[in-house]
Amino acid sequence: MGRCRSCGSKWILVTIFAVGLLMLKAVEASHHLFTAEKLLQEVPPSTISNRTAFHFQAFKNWINDPNGPMYYNGVYHLFYQFNPKQPIWGNIIWAHSVSKDLINWKPLKPAIYPTGPFDINGCWSGSATILPGNKPAILYTGIDSDNRQVQNIAFPKNLSDPYLQDWVKPDYNPVISPDHGINSSAFRDPTTAWPGSDGRWRLVVGSRRDSQGMAILYSSEDFRTWRMEHNPLHVINGTGMWECPDFFPVSSKPFEGVDNSVHSNGLKHVFKVSLDVDRYEYYTIGTYDYARESYVPDGLSSDNNTGLRFDYGNFYASKTFYDGAKRRRILLGWSNESDSNQDDWAKGWAGIHTIPRALWLSKNGRQVVQWPVHEVKKLRHKHVAVYGKKLSPGDIFEIQGIQASQADVEVTFDASSSLENAEQFDPSWTNPQKLCSEKGEGTKGGVSFGLYVLATGDKRERTSVFFRIFKAKKRHVVLFCHDPTRSSFNSRLYKPIYGGFVDVEIQNHGKISLRSLIDHSVVESFAAGGKTCITSRVYPSFASGSNARLFAFNNGDGEVEISQLKAWEMRKPYINGI
Numbered sequence: 001m002g003r004c005r006s007c008g009s010k011w012i013l014v015t016i017f018a019v020g021l022l023m024l025k026a027v028e029a030s031h032h033l034f035t036a037e038k039l040l041q042e043v044p045p046s047t048i049s050n051r052t053a054f055h056f057q058a059f060k061n062w063i064n065d066p067n068g069p070m071y072y073n074g075v076y077h078l079f080y081q082f083n084p085k086q087p088i089w090g091n092i093i094w095a096h097s098v099s100k101d102l103i104n105w106k107p108l109k110p111a112i113y114p115t116g117p118f119d120i121n122g123c124w125s126g127s128a129t130i131l132p133g134n135k136p137a138i139l140y141t142g143i144d145s146d147n148r149q150v151q152n153i154a155f156p157k158n159l160s161d162p163y164l165q166d167w168v169k170p171d172y173n174p175v176i177s178p179d180h181g182i183n184s185s186a187f188r189d190p191t192t193a194w195p196g197s198d199g200r201w202r203l204v205v206g207s208r209r210d211s212q213g214m215a216i217l218y219s220s221e222d223f224r225t226w227r228m229e230h231n232p233l234h235v236i237n238g239t240g241m242w243e244c245p246d247f248f249p250v251s252s253k254p255f256e257g258v259d260n261s262v263h264s265n266g267l268k269h270v271f272k273v274s275l276d277v278d279r280y281e282y283y284t285i286g287t288y289d290y291a292r293e294s295y296v297p298d299g300l301s302s303d304n305n306t307g308l309r310f311d312y313g314n315f316y317a318s319k320t321f322y323d324g325a326k327r328r329r330i331l332l333g334w335s336n337e338s339d340s341n342q343d344d345w346a347k348g349w350a351g352i353h354t355i356p357r358a359l360w361l362s363k364n365g366r367q368v369v370q371w372p373v374h375e376v377k378k379l380r381h382k383h384v385a386v387y388g389k390k391l392s393p394g395d396i397f398e399i400q401g402i403q404a405s406q407a408d409v410e411v412t413f414d415a416s417s418s419l420e421n422a423e424q425f426d427p428s429w430t431n432p433q434k435l436c437s438e439k440g441e442g443t444k445g446g447v448s449f450g451l452y453v454l455a456t457g458d459k460r461e462r463t464s465v466f467f468r469i470f471k472a473k474k475r476h477v478v479l480f481c482h483d484p485t486r487s488s489f490n491s492r493l494y495k496p497i498y499g500g501f502v503d504v505e506i507q508n509h510g511k512i513s514l515r516s517l518i519d520h521s522v523v524e525s526f527a528a529g530g531k532t533c534i535t536s537r538v539y540p541s542f543a544s545g546s547n548a549r550l551f552a553f554n555n556g557d558g559e560v561e562i563s564q565l566k567a568w569e570m571r572k573p574y575i576n577g578i
């Protein structure tokens with residue numbers, strides 16, 4: 001993705017400035033060129049608090065989108081949008097880290113930074129593709145000397161270097177320009193390429209025409225000369241600019257994935273976009289028609305900003321990749337800060353990535369399911385367990401014995417004896433986020449239970465992670481919410497309530513599971529085995545470090561039982577120098 005919407009006016013100024021400098025630039029071009037060594041010097045480490053411990057982040061300054069993730073010759077590569085100079089968006093380059101387990105990350109020198117007229121004003125998001133002969137290629141959006149968005153290619157300089165530290169950009173860049181009337185300010189984030197039925201490579205680039213969002217389709221014989229196809233892969237009116245499109249086949253076997261190149265009858269695809277208009281992502285499940293080169297959603301969910309989301313919280317610009325070593329598809333996303341710019345300057349850093357998640361198609365084919373990669377479990381340390389604990393209406397039960405500011409909690413609630421207390425569901429309640437706000441964590445009655453995480457002993461500070469169950473005509477409706485309204489005494493913070501419905505038949509057995517990864521300033525939750533996920537950024541004033549507590553609560557009218565709860569303290573992995 002590119003700039004934030006709130007940066008609009010700044011961008012115009014930058015544009016005017018850049019245009020004014022155009023002539024100077026030609027003369028001074030060599031002074032604009034960055035070197036990796038110089039960029040590295042800009043970033044001494046920072047140890048400011050509220051840092052996460054096991055979520056991916058840079059040692060300092062601003063990060064946003066994950067870029068070009070790939071598994072290559074035994075090593076996971078993660079590139080990311082990075083400002084080497086400040087904890088706010090700007091000066092964007094591709095930073096680079098490598099890992100053997102997706103948990104510990106070794107920082108390398110920046111991989112892609114402005115070096116030529118085709119990317120002199122920025123190196124924005126893109127993807128990696130492994131070409132035949134086991135040769136990786138990166139396609140990314142460059143901001144060229146006319147401030148146009150163009151698509152460029154880069155290759156590793158030395159395929160024998162196990163970390164692929166140096167990347168070379170051929171002189172024939174850019175490989176795709178905003179021709180054919182494409183708006184050059186709305187043309188970015190190329191996907192991983194896949195071979196079509198005719199053997200030609202395909203990829204899409206996010207764009208818009210007026211308010212129509214679109215994924216423009218390109219094809220190529222040789223990965224160098226790209227041709228725009230007549231029809232976009234997918235288009236939707238009224239959705240605005242499409243950032244970070246992702247398009248991939250999805251397996252219906254739990255924890256498994258399928259490589260982008262696989263063709264087979266009945267194989268489902270996922271199409272995802274990040275909507276610049278509301279800064280949320282949505283996806284559909286559908287079929288890729290190879291002959292017509294089009295994507296046809298199944299129509300089981302809305303194909304607009306009211307549709308399904310990978311994550312109903314603070315999560316954007318996500319990208320998946322196929323992990324050939326473990327035959328799984330992995331999803332990474334960016335979680336923006338929700339404190340103020342002033343806080344970010346004080347902290348010296350902003351932005352994290354969510355825990356890598358395996359992603360597959362749910363049993364009923366209506367949505368995807370996500371679960372933290374199993375490697376996360378090796379960080380689990382000291383743990384506590386609770387079995388068969390009954391919570392009466394109004395009960396709050398403390399789970400003691402671990403440091404709850406850095407924890408992994410798995411719990412199964414049994415609400416079977418309480419389901420008859422469920423409030424009537426009104427079919428006009430189609431917006432789960434709004435419903436979570438209207439029936440927030442403080443609303444007593446009905447069936448409502450969950451966890452208070454990052455809480456103080458007196459619970460005046462707390463982030464509520466909870467379910468609310470309603471009775472509809474034929475079945476019960478399960479709502480899952482994050483309510484950070486009381487997460488901090490700091491009033492400058494943005495504390496949005498998030499929510500999503502959970503597609504389960506709770507009336508059958510009354511049980512529902514929840515997993516929450518709690519990491520100082522982030523709470524990342526997976527309801528019902530990963531059917532509905534929510535990520536929130538929170539900044540407790542007091543409930544930090546060893547002061548953070550963990551509780552289970554029952555706000556409803558009937559009894560709810562904790563069938564089983566396990567909570568682990570998490571170790572700190574090595575991430576980018578810290």
Ligand SMILES: *[C@@H]1O[C@H](CO)[C@@H](O)[C@H](O)[C@H]1NC(C)=O
Nearest residue numbers: 157158159160161162163164
């Ligand atoms: C390529 O990388 C390998 C392994 O690090 C190294 O031995 C070799 O010298 C490198 N080749 C060049 C041309 O830099």
Ligand SMILES: *[C@@H]1O[C@H](CO)[C@@H](O)[C@H](O)[C@H]1NC(C)=O
Nearest residue numbers: 183184185186208209210241
């Ligand atoms: C081109 O895209 C930019 C950025 O989205 C937008 O501000 C501008 O209005 C668009 N121009 C046209 C002619 O649609």
Ligand SMILES: *[C@@H]1O[C@H](CO)[C@@H](O)[C@H](O)[C@H]1NC(C)=O
Nearest residue numbers: 209210211212235236237238
């Ligand atoms: C989308 O909008 C265009 C005009 O911008 C219109 O011609 C077309 O019919 C619309 N398509 C749909 C499916 O609403």
Ligand SMILES: *[C@@H]1O[C@H](CO)[C@@H](O)[C@H](O)[C@H]1NC(C)=O
Nearest residue numbers: 238301302303304305306307
């Ligand atoms: C989104 O799609 C749904 C059905 O697919 C439709 O009912 C709704 O009106 C659409 N919303 C918008 C804002 O276009």
Ligand SMILES: *[C@@H]1O[C@H](CO)[C@@H](O)[C@H](O)[C@H]1NC(C)=O
Nearest residue numbers: 003004006336337338339494
């Ligand atoms: C990040 O979140 C803050 C609100 O906390 C918002 O002001 C800012 O625009 C967001 N940045 C982006 C790039 O979405």
Ligand SMILES: *[C@@H]1O[C@H](CO)[C@@H](O)[C@H](O)[C@H]1NC(C)=O
Nearest residue numbers: 049050343490539540541544
């Ligand atoms: C975390 O951020 C909050 C909000 O800005 C602040 O009040 C708190 O002091 C910070 N925590 C620590 C341990 O610095």
